[in-house]
Amino acid sequence: MIVLFGVFLLSLMVITALAIVRTQHLFVAVILTGIFSLLMAANFFLLDAADVALTEAAIGAGISTVLFLSALALTGEHESVRSSNRILALSVVAVTTLIVIYATFDKPRFGDPLAPVHQHVSPWYLETTPEAIDIPNVVTAVLASFRGYDTLGEVFVVFTAGIGVLFLFGARPPRNSGSPGTRAAEQGLGLRHYLIPRVVGRLLIPFILLFGFYVQFHGDYGPGGGFQAGAIIAAAVILYALLEGEAQALRVIPHKLLIGLMAGGALLYGGVGVASLLLGGNFLDYSVLAADPVAGQHRGILLIEAGVGITVTGVLLSVFHAFAGRRRR
Amino acid sequence: MELLGLYHYWVFAILLMIGFYAVIAKSNLIKKLIGLSIFQSAVFLLYITMGKVDGGTAPIIQAGVENAVFSNPLPQVLILTAIVVGISTTALGLGIVVRIKEEYGSIEESDIQEIDRR
Numbered sequence A: 001m002i003v004l005f006g007v008f009l010l011s012l013m014v015i016t017a018l019a020i021v022r023t024q025h026l027f028v029a030v031i032l033t034g035i036f037s038l039l040m041a042a043n044f045f046l047l048d049a050a051d052v053a054l055t056e057a058a059i060g061a062g063i064s065t066v067l068f069l070s071a072l073a074l075t076g077e078h079e080s081v082r083s084s085n086r087i088l089a090l091s092v093v094a095v096t097t098l099i100v101i102y103a104t105f106d107k108p109r110f111g112d113p114l115a116p117v118h119q120h121v122s123p124w125y126l127e128t129t130p131e132a133i134d135i136p137n138v139v140t141a142v143l144a145s146f147r148g149y150d151t152l153g154e155v156f157v158v159f160t161a162g163i164g165v166l167f168l169f170g171a172r173p174p175r176n177s178g179s180p181g182t183r184a185a186e187q188g189l190g191l192r193h194y195l196i197p198r199v200v201g202r203l204l205i206p207f208i209l210l211f212g213f214y215v216q217f218h219g220d221y222g223p224g225g226g227f228q229a230g231a232i233i234a235a236a237v238i239l240y241a242l243l244e245g246e247a248q249a250l251r252v253i254p255h256k257l258l259i260g261l262m263a264g265g266a267l268l269y270g271g272v273g274v275a276s277l278l279l280g281g282n283f284l285d286y287s288v289l290a291a292d293p294v295a296g297q298h299r300g301i302l303l304i305e306a307g308v309g310i311t312v313t314g315v316l317l318s319v320f321h322a323f324a325g326r327r328r329r
Numbered sequence B: 001m002e003l004l005g006l007y008h009y010w011v012f013a014i015l016l017m018i019g020f021y022a023v024i025a026k027s028n029l030i031k032k033l034i035g036l037s038i039f040q041s042a043v044f045l046l047y048i049t050m051g052k053v054d055g056g057t058a059p060i061i062q063a064g065v066e067n068a069v070f071s072n073p074l075p076q077v078l079i080l081t082a083i084v085v086g087i088s089t090t091a092l093g094l095g096i097v098v099r100i101k102e103e104y105g106s107i108e109e110s111d112i113q114e115i116d117r118r
Helices: A002-022 A026-046 A050-075 A086-104 A122-132 A138-146 A148-168 A195-217 A226-244 A246-252 A255-278 A293-324 B004-025 B029-051 B073-104 B109-117
Strands: none
Touching (some): A026 B029, A050 A226, A122 B073, A138 B073, A148 A255, A148 B073, A293 B073, B004 B029, B029 B073
16 A cells, blocks of 8 residues: 555656646746655655655755745746757657666665665664664664764755855846846835735744754654754744745844854864864764763764754755845845 | 566656756756756655665664664665755755846856857
């Protein structure tokens, strides 16, 4: 039954992707991308990846859609019909699809416990986590502790991308360019005139924020962690900005604070690594952070997850404000 | 059943190539970025599919449950971070597109090349 549901979801995803590519209207394409991400998240959940499903739902269906829409507001919604060398592209794509599908016949059967991917280091993670780190969620344990270097790198990639966007938008926009926005948007009023979104949104925002913090601090025990929490908290603030106008949102969380968050989270993560060095351990070896190695692991994971959450929130909000504030400079 | 077991991989191949088609054949830069994110999602799907174990459950160890089968946590960790990095790089790409629009007045590849040739 679950397999059939999976097949249904996957087929829906293919249909959505085809519709995204075919439509000439970019607004429609972006909304369909949101649906695509939601289907993908449901599919991840069926494949036992609860953490990934949470991330995809918060980021793919939530924040990514908002970013694409705010970019569309600056660039225009219609795609020209001209499509360069379509036949050539189609034939390349068709041939490659067939080759990849041919290659899948050599793959281990879906769900095979004896597949090579399950033989190497993964069983070790599952066996060692209870004694060395003692938190229930193995994904968080691998992410934050065993492979902390990777995650540090990823956090800095996110940080760098945020800096890049701020740099790109540091240049002044040329005069009379861009599509004219609506009057309300020009004045930064958001959806203040619309009663129902405003009332519903105001009710929802505290709960979204609360859920974000729950995901942040419960990440050791259930699905969640800094990446997801950062995205959810950013989504709550973005919702506030959409409802109350972006200027009001910047009054609540000023630009300087956002930049501080971006850098501060990454520094906190790196700082934990340096602290473990100074206490006589290896870089990002949390065992030395407390008298008991397992307690040290708990403390280290809490701190670096906080760092991840802070950086992700800061970067996503700064990027949103950079796009949304572009027109009014 | 044998073929149903490969269905996930086929969907991966098809999604990958739908995204790739949008990247190479479409002239609109935003459409290209959307194609790139579909391409990216397809790769995520491949990784998560490979991590699934028959009869398994999400890799969260519960006290008192013996002999539980867990799906592979490693691909999930890789993809979790990749999703967040993906949105950051997409945002950077969108930023570049917006700047191109401001400088060239168009985000169609053919128009941009024409302006460059002048």
